[in-house]
Amino acid sequence: MQSLETQLLVLGGGPGGYVTAIRAGQLGIPTVLVEAQTLGGTCLNVGCIPSKALIHVAERFHQLSEPNEFGISGGQPRLDLGQAIAWKDRTVDRLTSGVGALLKKHRVQVIHGHGQIVDGKTVQVGDTRIHCQHLVLATGSRGMSLPGLAIGGPIVDSTQALSPETLPRHLAVIGGGYIGLELGTAYRKLGAQVTIVEAQPRLLPAYDSELTAPVVTRLRNLGIKVLTENRVEGYDAAGQRLRLRSGSGDTASLEVDRVLVAVGRTPHTGGYGLERLDLDSAGKAVKVDGGCRTSMTGVWAIGDLTGEPMLAHRAMAQGEMVAELIAGKRRSFAPAAIPAVCYTDPEIVVAGLTPDQAGADAKVASFPFAANGRAMTLGDTSGFVRVVARPGDHLILGWQAVGPGVSELAAAFTQSLEMGARLEDIAGTIHAHPTLGEAVQEAALRALGQALHI
Template identity: 50%
Template sequence: MTDLECRLLVIGGGPGGYVCASRAARMGVDTILVEAGRLGGTCLNIGCIPSKALIHVAALFDTARRQAAGGMQGISVAEPVLDFAAAQEDCAEKVATLRAGVGGLMERSGVKVVQGHAWFRDGKSVEVESETGTLLVRAENVVIATGARPVELPGLPFGGKVLDSAGALALTELPERLAVVGAGYIGLELGTAFARLGSAVTIIEAAARILPQYDDSLTRPVRRRLGDFGIALELNSNVTDWQAREGRLTFQSDGAEQVLETDAVLVTVGRLPNLDGLGVGELALRMTDGFIEIDEHCRTSMRGVYAIGDVTPGEMLAHRAMAQGEIVADIVAGHANGWDRTCVPAVCFTDPEIAVVGLLPGEPSEETVVSQFAFRANGRAVTLGDTEGFVRILARKRDHVILGIQAVGPGVSELVSGFALAIEAGLRVEDIAATIHAHPTLSEALLEAALMQASMANHG
């Protein structure tokens, strides 16, 4: 067995892990990164990036089809033809480019990358089963950054026609009929993409609403658009049986049994911390519901062992993991850092998109003021031919400090970082209202929502 020693060992090469490793190494910390699969983790290889690439392809194809079916904004084209295999190859090339970039970053930073499965002997030593044999890595500090895995449903084990999100993104042929179980952001994003590409999509959700973590006014535009895309939505519904050979899915909807024939079933009902096979049972880690408990410095209950990203309680978002990775890298390098973020932005790449930062209406304990400006009165949205949605500001009544900003509409994902900046900086609505926003842009909807509280909207 080969022995290696380092000051920092990072287990998991996803967004949180590779950011932590690269940052620490560039500050002079001797760093080893262990990854069982491909650098970039779930987000880059089988999640965020390929799904957004597919969503973009779907939007292009759907636009071309509408242009062929009677024209769109004065543009008419011949009936478009989708080469799904070529579209998937294009998505794979984008992923490969970014993955190569992560590999280059590790090399330039001086991170030693070890390909293999890690298993804890104790809090300071980890065995790695690699292609070249077993390695024993002894480290002063260890970071667990192994991400999450999709949840299986009883009677619907992954395999064959039953897909998780990675399986759906790896399809080489477009399914004629697709059932999606779960109307969270993954199910809605991928279900909408496949519908726009031409699949007959049915979404089955146990709750009474889509995206139940958000209020109805925020999700209503997305639900309306599902109907425009021909997506059948079955709420208050639970899958009761699956006949794989026949491709027959049975579910209960409001007490009535329904049978759906489908070519594939995409299950998107949640994700769990990916800790199996890691040997965390050898460690004295404090756990809650399968997640590793950490403090504001990402320290676990065991000295020298840190955890970041989806294995810890909180939002399962790549950018949260990256921020935590920065914290750990700084601490190990001898610099002060800790979690002092006020908010973590979230985006659903549905159609229209949803962007959420900070508190939602109904969450604050103090009295608040809410203002909302619709995109139908926004010049840029009108020129785009897409006026669905709004920007909404939630501010504390006594001092007008912004507590939350939400938006649903075209391209609002590109506005979300500005929303987060306003909350992190402790801005008041008057600060936004006094900032000139370029015209014509979608961001003017934020200005107008602020003006509605500070004085009066210019176009409301």
């Protein structure tokens, strides 16, 4: 048995884990990072990055296939699925190799293997036992399963859906959240027939119906069938039949040759020996304080392991903070907002409070992309930008948007909330023309009763 001593041990090399290790290295903290699979975790390898790459391929293919009013015509495009997946994989490889280079640059020792917790100061990887002063748990999350739909064969999870060898004729997507809609839309644009099955009364139930309406309209226009208030009771692989039961109790079957289970994610707590630690928990999530400290001294937890919102950028911010706390700096995790983005068609971005959360007295105003010159030149005027502000002093409380490319507005939304901006600050800022960002200024102007272009 080999023995290794370090000041900091990070268990998990996803966005939260590797950022913790890099920042700790920058601060001169001797650090060991343990990762069982490829650096980058779910996000870089089988989540955020590859899914957006596949979405981009699907959109490009669909644009070439779809009749348009731009005066562009040509023959029917042909999809080389293998080449598309290879491009997606090369994109992922560039990023993961970059993470490895950064860790090496900052003198982080990376140990590839499955870490097993012995106690709050010790982790064993193979025949190596690592002793540490600080242990950061960054084990992430895993996809949830459904009874009667064991992953295998024609039943796939989001990981397998990102690397298909062939396109299905008819794909059933179980789950109408952002993962299901993103991948379902991509498959439809690549040429598959798609049906989305959701147990709740509407899709994307975490967002208000005004935000999701343009997405639902686009799904309908793409020919995607949506079955809400339906639960899956099983799948007959031989007959390629998905068995459903509606909210009223009626049963039905759907002929599909592939089923994607996308019903959400849960903290990854199994297989690491977490049960050997005396940790407080909230459900399956590990409870932490404002500094990501657990109930055990010297043991920290970050990212999806600590529950919602399960977002890579939240994990990164937490990891950076933890490294600085271990280095003796004064820090706490108290963001004004954590933006959330759905890469649906059109995209959705939310930062801060929604109108319902802000209360009936809040000032709420929207500006439609139908009145935005840049949206018109893109040939897509669906959606809007919406601002929520406090009535007395006009402090901005939240932003929401749905429309083409609005994910790129997330930083501006969040920055305005962090800086305590008021409606007058945004309204008085000169925005470049023509840009989608002008809708941000126009929403603020409209909230002040000064809208110029509507």
